[in-house]
Amino acid sequence: MADQLSLLLDSATRFPLPNGLSFSYGTSGFRSDGSVLGSTVHRAGIVAALRSLKTGSTVGLVITASHNPVCDNGVKIADPDGSMMDQSWEPFANALANAPDPNSLAQLVLQFAKDEEIPLGGGQSAEVLLARDTRPTGETLLEAAKQGISSIIGTVAIDMGILTTPELHWMVRCWNNGTKATESDYFAQLSNSFRSLMELAPNDNLNLDTVEKKLIVDGANGVGGFKLEEIKKNITGLEIDVRNTGKEGEGLLNEGCGADFVQKEKFAPCGFGLSDLGIRCASLDGDADRLVFFRLIPNSNNKIELVDGDKILSLFAIFIQEQLRLLEELPARLGVVQTAYANGAATDYIKNLGLEVIFTPTGVKYLHEKALEYDIGLYFEANGHGTILFSKEFLSQLDSVNRELSSKLPGSKKQKAASRLVAVTQLINQAVGDALSGLLLVEAILHNKG
Secondary structure (H helix, E strand, C coil), X not given: CHHHHHHHHHHHHCCCCCCCCCCCCECCEEEEEHHHCHHHHHHHHHHXXXXXXXXXXXXXXXXXXXXXXXXXXXXXXXXXXXXXXXXXXXHHHHHHXXXXXXXXXXXXXXXHHHHCCCCCCCCCCEEEEEEECCCCCHXXXXXXXXXXXXXXXXXXXXXXXXXXXXXXXXHHHHHHHCCCCCHHHHHHHHXXXXXXXXXXXXXXXXXXXXXXXXXXXXXXXXXXXXXXXXXXXXXXXXXXEEECCCCCCCCCCCCCCCHHHHHHHCECCCCCCHHHCCCEEEEXXXXXXXXXXXXXXXXCCCEEEEEXXXXXXXXXXXXXXXXXXXXXXXXXXXXXXXXXXXXXXXXXXXXXXXXXXXXXXXXXXXXXHHHCCCXXXXXXXXXXCEEEEECHHHHHHHHHHHHHHHHHCCCCHHHHHHHHHHHHXXXXXXXXXXXXXXXXXXXXHHHHHX
């Protein structure tokens, strides 16, 4: 224990707490101006290392400030299942982030480890997967996180590179499930499941050819734009034009572009204009965990018709409900989770479909937690952050039904409905809201519905 104490004190001395500042861990993790976050990110690294030791599993840590301006940065921790860090650890994270000196920090760590029965001293190993977005302060802060992680004996930091936030969450989930977890695996899963869903469109749908195959995507000059450039190389049936990719001269991260700007301002992002009238458009945020769609309104000085998270949620709910209705042998409790800020008309619409709607406090962590109570839980905020969660029991039943129908009734409406649901479970990111997987799911559903 003496070695552990010495290592903590030495590491903490290199990252003093900035004078007059305090930090608080919320839905978005810790966030502030990137230039003052060194000590906070270092301490978040310690929290992540302890979380890994406590759970006996790999956890994740990502350096990002999502839709915030480029001068900001932040850090958040992913739990072993790929979701956000358990809320019960937030008070400790706050106390550690605001510990006034190395001695206070070390005593906090040792006491917390004792209370939580976390083994210190190297008797148990731990792993933390690291990633960052494209912000200029990201590289320095990543190094601070690495030093925080390595100050807990036996913990290894594995740098996964520049990633979208949802990619890192997906990797943590897969890593702990023992499945392939590299970025190329992520790209392959998205493109393969998208292809499957496109190919399963009903043959009797005469409107398929009327669906505009071009989609213009605003990448917010963030990490999502250039990741989408990679994904689209293996996409067929959809022509994707990515703008605001973050290349030299295209503009600043989240400035006049991105899902947050589009959703709040109801204006087209920079780089869009008259030539885009009549074409479907979408916008990601800086770390690609938010998604909205829009169309330019003619003669309106770049005003838009917005398709926000509430409408995306409705589209997903309709599609899943349609497949379930074809599969009476697959009973499932389907729940739609919203916050009080949801569009009332969207709530009424979903209820009129006969679906159960539940409300939680604002914050993705509350929505995600509630969605886990259902066989299929859908949640979205109007800002475009959300996903679909499938219980392990439902996934097992779906796999069994799909195999049986593929054997006895191949090509039937029932079999195709089961296969569509399988493709949805593979395309959507079940760890966290993911603008890239959500975008492809929207497009595949539009194609299926003609």
